[in-house]
Amino acid sequence: MTAASDVRILDQRNPEERDRPFLPGMGKTWLLPLYDVFTRVAGVRALHERAIELAGIAPGQAVVDVGCGTGNLSFAVLAAQPDARVTGLDPDGAALRRAARKARRRGVSLTLVQGYADRIPAEDASLDHVVSSLALHHVDDDGRVAFTHDALRALRPGGKITVVDFGGPAQGAEGARHPAHGHGPAHALRHLPGLIRSRVAQSPAVARNLGDGIVALLAGAGFGDAREVEHVDHRFGRVTFVQATRP
């Protein structure tokens, strides 16, 4: 018999954090209703599935999905490993409510915590995995450093962090091949992936992930074996899969 679905949202923000700004999934809070459709069309699900394959989560393991948004990476964890104990963390309450509705519809158990990447909701050395998808480039410089230190604290020795995001070695002048103006809606739609790709490549937020940005960030926190394990040339930009293990 399958256990009943248990879905809960916890608010771990302290009073000062209630007004703390964050960059939402689509850049603007009012675009959230489009997030799932947009990412489905953009093929993000395949990135999630690959990240979870690479993570190699075993039955019963404790996983925190940092910057979980509407929960799609968490659902990829639960699809691959239904017995994993998954917690999604995100400052966006509206995204978490969407994730909760989806979890109930799917009949899976999921804990959702409203909070920031720099305070992972887990005891010291209690997690088997930290996973994060397309979220690191939403976190500012101090937040990124604090996130990796807190991931090291929360993972048990041998626990693994798997980050998938735009980044890795740069690929030249992205904008040049994708003109920003066109001739009508059909033209604009045809060129949308190119426009997004050039915006992603030129984004100061993504710039921090370029080169060995994510690998160096993890190494700086004390992960000894941080490395890019794979990359995908997605139509919106180069996507890197970076992993490291807590020594």
Ligand SMILES: C[S@@+](CC[C@H](N)C(=O)[O-])C[C@H]1O[C@@H](n2cnc3c(N)ncnc32)[C@H](O)[C@@H]1O
């Ligand atoms: C592009 S979305 C990715 C959502 C999801 N991981 C996915 O792959 O579909 C980026 C997410 O990062 C979250 N975010 C922004 N700042 C954050 C922070 N400081 N800590 C944790 N998450 C943050 C946003 O609210 C948003 O849900």
